[in-house]
Amino acid sequence: MAEPLDYPQSPPEQPANGAAQPTSCVIRVRFAETDQMGVAHHSVYPVWFEASRVEWMRVRGLSYREMEASGLSLAVSRLEVSYRSAAYFDDEIDVGSRLVSVRSRGLLFDYRLVRLDDDRLIATGVSEHVPTDRSGRAVRLPARWLEPLRRQ
Amino acid sequence: MAEPLDYPQSPPEQPANGAAQPTSCVIRVRFAETDQMGVAHHSVYPVWFEASRVEWMRVRGLSYREMEASGLSLAVSRLEVSYRSAAYFDDEIDVGSRLVSVRSRGLLFDYRLVRLDDDRLIATGVSEHVPTDRSGRAVRLPARWLEPLRRQ
Amino acid sequence: MAEPLDYPQSPPEQPANGAAQPTSCVIRVRFAETDQMGVAHHSVYPVWFEASRVEWMRVRGLSYREMEASGLSLAVSRLEVSYRSAAYFDDEIDVGSRLVSVRSRGLLFDYRLVRLDDDRLIATGVSEHVPTDRSGRAVRLPARWLEPLRRQ
Amino acid sequence: MAEPLDYPQSPPEQPANGAAQPTSCVIRVRFAETDQMGVAHHSVYPVWFEASRVEWMRVRGLSYREMEASGLSLAVSRLEVSYRSAAYFDDEIDVGSRLVSVRSRGLLFDYRLVRLDDDRLIATGVSEHVPTDRSGRAVRLPARWLEPLRRQ
Numbered sequence: 001m002a003e004p005l006d007y008p009q010s011p012p013e014q015p016a017n018g019a020a021q022p023t024s025c026v027i028r029v030r031f032a033e034t035d036q037m038g039v040a041h042h043s044v045y046p047v048w049f050e051a052s053r054v055e056w057m058r059v060r061g062l063s064y065r066e067m068e069a070s071g072l073s074l075a076v077s078r079l080e081v082s083y084r085s086a087a088y089f090d091d092e093i094d095v096g097s098r099l100v101s102v103r104s105r106g107l108l109f110d111y112r113l114v115r116l117d118d119d120r121l122i123a124t125g126v127s128e129h130v131p132t133d134r135s136g137r138a139v140r141l142p143a144r145w146l147e148p149l150r151r152q
Numbered sequence: 153m154a155e156p157l158d159y160p161q162s163p164p165e166q167p168a169n170g171a172a173q174p175t176s177c178v179i180r181v182r183f184a185e186t187d188q189m190g191v192a193h194h195s196v197y198p199v200w201f202e203a204s205r206v207e208w209m210r211v212r213g214l215s216y217r218e219m220e221a222s223g224l225s226l227a228v229s230r231l232e233v234s235y236r237s238a239a240y241f242d243d244e245i246d247v248g249s250r251l252v253s254v255r256s257r258g259l260l261f262d263y264r265l266v267r268l269d270d271d272r273l274i275a276t277g278v279s280e281h282v283p284t285d286r287s288g289r290a291v292r293l294p295a296r297w298l299e300p301l302r303r304q
Numbered sequence: 305m306a307e308p309l310d311y312p313q314s315p316p317e318q319p320a321n322g323a324a325q326p327t328s329c330v331i332r333v334r335f336a337e338t339d340q341m342g343v344a345h346h347s348v349y350p351v352w353f354e355a356s357r358v359e360w361m362r363v364r365g366l367s368y369r370e371m372e373a374s375g376l377s378l379a380v381s382r383l384e385v386s387y388r389s390a391a392y393f394d395d396e397i398d399v400g401s402r403l404v405s406v407r408s409r410g411l412l413f414d415y416r417l418v419r420l421d422d423d424r425l426i427a428t429g430v431s432e433h434v435p436t437d438r439s440g441r442a443v444r445l446p447a448r449w450l451e452p453l454r455r456q
Numbered sequence: 457m458a459e460p461l462d463y464p465q466s467p468p469e470q471p472a473n474g475a476a477q478p479t480s481c482v483i484r485v486r487f488a489e490t491d492q493m494g495v496a497h498h499s500v501y502p503v504w505f506e507a508s509r510v511e512w513m514r515v516r517g518l519s520y521r522e523m524e525a526s527g528l529s530l531a532v533s534r535l536e537v538s539y540r541s542a543a544y545f546d547d548e549i550d551v552g553s554r555l556v557s558v559r560s561r562g563l564l565f566d567y568r569l570v571r572l573d574d575d576r577l578i579a580t581g582v583s584e585h586v587p588t589d590r591s592g593r594a595v596r597l598p599a600r601w602l603e604p605l606r607r608q
Contacts, residue, residue, distance in 0.1 A: 043196070046195040076235055078233065081230065082229070083229050083231075
């Protein structure tokens with residue numbers, strides 16, 4: 001039913017540089033994250049995406065915590081998740097994230113979740129972000145953040 | 153940035169009957185659902201979708217609890233959310249859901265979130281579902297559920 | 305194993321007035337709140353407590369949203385929950401809350417959760433709160449809030 | 457306000473062996489775990505406790521996943537948390553857990569949360585558990601689990 005995202009192929013918007021390199025963030029499925037179907041509930045995946053996105057930035061010397069402290073946020077404007085295989089309690093999942101496109105008014109990340117144990121594809125996803133100020137208004141990403149993000 | 157979903161227009165797949173009627177489920181944003189940006193965290197919206205979907209079924213005499221008890225689940229295979237305006241702590245949000253298409257192998261719901269206070273559009277979304285058995289295998293929806301869903 | 309809280313008896317600290325009257329807040333157990341044991345996960349109960357506490361205030365004309373907007377919070381300093389019976393998906397639970405004691409430096413609420421369907425006691429609990437300012441420092445509750453809380 | 461738990465002192469019930477050794481589980485505070493006060497929401501701490509408890513077992517060759525698969529659960533019957541200092545987004549927190557007492561009918565864990573960065577005590581807590589079967593009935597812990605737990 002779910003159409004495969006084009007993650008494995010080279011997306012057209014993708015900058016010809018290191019951003020194509022996904023950053024890994026391994027999470028372990030918590031018991032609290034399961035539901036009565038015995039699998040990780042689908043609403044947890046965006047939380048894992050976020051953890052991996054924050055890691056993507058950290059690895060590149062960009063602290064999302066610092067960005068937030070400066071009054072700037074990357075509000076999520078759109079989210080897409082394709083669920084391929086269930087994730088189970090205690091599974092270790094590699095949550096890969098990539099910055100696919102970056103403009104002063106918007107960023108696009110994509111994600112690829114793979115279970116470490118058996119290399120099974122668990123899910124793919126996309127999130128779009130709008131830089132906002134403390135009051136939630138959309139703003140342009142200042143050069144202090146835009147430049148290093150573009151250089152990735 | 154976020155492209156509007158076609159919710160307000162009549163989608164082509166929509167059956168020519170009562171399914172087009174969205175079912176309302178009013179939720180109040182919990183404090184625990186906010187994040188440090190001061191808004192409802194984006195991962196909570198799929199939880200609200202789910203609550204409204206369960207209500208959609210209940211209103212039509214279809215108990216999701218009973219479906220689960222019978223060993224049948226509607227696993228989420230795809231999810232899409234467009235965030236339009238922030239939702240704040242204590243806001244009352246009308247979470248409207250509609251069954252857009254139904255086949256024995258898959259269901260499609262869409263959602264429209266509106267703040268009661270000022271009629272502001274908060275978000276739209278879509279979820280695709282695959283009927284599964286207890287072991288998580290995709291199955292055909294039995295007539296006992298398919299027929300009444302089609303009749304909607 | 306769990307020792308019963310003294311909820312049903314009149315606790316010594318309880319002011320001799322309307323605060324003794326619990327305020328009801330009916331929640332319905334969400335699918336996302338269940339875990340793979342097939343019951344509402346224990347970490348959700350404090351979220352329900354909070355929803356009921358906010359309702360307790362609202363019913364008395366005290367808006368927690370307004371309190372927060374004024375820069376004042378009621379940080380949780382202690383929490384206790386006794387789990388008596390499992391709560392299941394789709395159960396309607398009456399989450400009763402009472403303000404048991406109020407001082408300028410601290411508040412104590414207690415809770416009693418009962419399933420509507422069969423009047424089964426699901427859980428009891430207690431939360432202690434410290435008024436804090438925006439920076440998280442403990443402060444005295446201003447008269448604007450202390451007085452009406454005491455009058456309850 | 458919150459009375460200190462006796463974690464640092466030797467509790468009377470504590471078995472004179474390795475169980476006294478807390479097991480560390482370092483978690484990083486997720487953005488989704490913060491609330492609009494700008495701190496980790498208090499309902500997340502029990503989720504961290506649980507993650508550490510599962511780690512405590514794993515380190516000792518006891519898989520909670522396996523226990524669950526065998527139809528046995530450790531249902532939480534009581535929970536207590538004392539919040540000492542706020543935890544912030546992106547903080548790394550050492551969540552230490554210890555098995556304080558073990559009987560065939562009940563287990564008691566305690567917890568101590570310390571921020572790695574500045575060694576600040578974030579919280580302490582206790583959880584009581586009742587072994588249950590698949591239907592949620594309290595059962596005696598079978599020797600296959602009781603023995604190795606006692607030997608800790």
